[in-house]
Amino acid sequence: EAGVVQSPRYKIIEKKQPVAFWCNPISGHNTLYWYRQNLGQGPELLIRYENEEAVDDSQLPKDRFSAERLKGVDSTLKIQPAELGDSAVYLCASSSSRTGARNEQFFGPGTRLTVL
């Protein structure tokens, strides 16, 4: 079974530039999460999707961050414009509410963003 796929793996941009991250969850997983992980910290949830609906975006900085999950499968997370403090690893995870393991999340390798 293929895992969660994320791209790019690394991204270096200058501040004020836009950046986008892409995630392809495990096939059949209806729940998709985007997290941000700063160095030495645990992941912090940015947004959670149930199918194509964003059910929890309370931690998403909406002035500069946006996300979408068209057709309830792939998802993109965008930052525009990026700030120095956005440097972090952005993780995507997915889970299935159908298997009974409702909260077991499968994580992708992450995108390491560096803002100069």
Add this chain to the structure above:
Amino acid sequence: SQQGEEDPQALSIQEGENATMNCSYKTSINNLQWYRQNSGRGLVHLILIRSNEREKHSGRLRVTLDTSKKSSSLLITASRAADTASYFCATDRDDKIIFGKGTRLHILP
């Protein structure tokens, strides 16, 4: 905001010894999960324990949950070099999952 807080922040033990990590949290939860993260494989789910469970085992892992003290512990028995990683607890309350800062475990040869 971080609900769970792991203790200790870092731990070094000899290979073969047991490692114990603790997690304390602040509010009531539906369940608590433990994850491992290393540079090679990213974040991996280890075990989930529900609020009405007190202990759970999976291979060399043993997790306990004390809801009265709002704390959980993860025990890794007979540690191996491959156990070197960061370990995070994640609390789930009404589908809101919050990770702690993690314990960095280093297994010495």
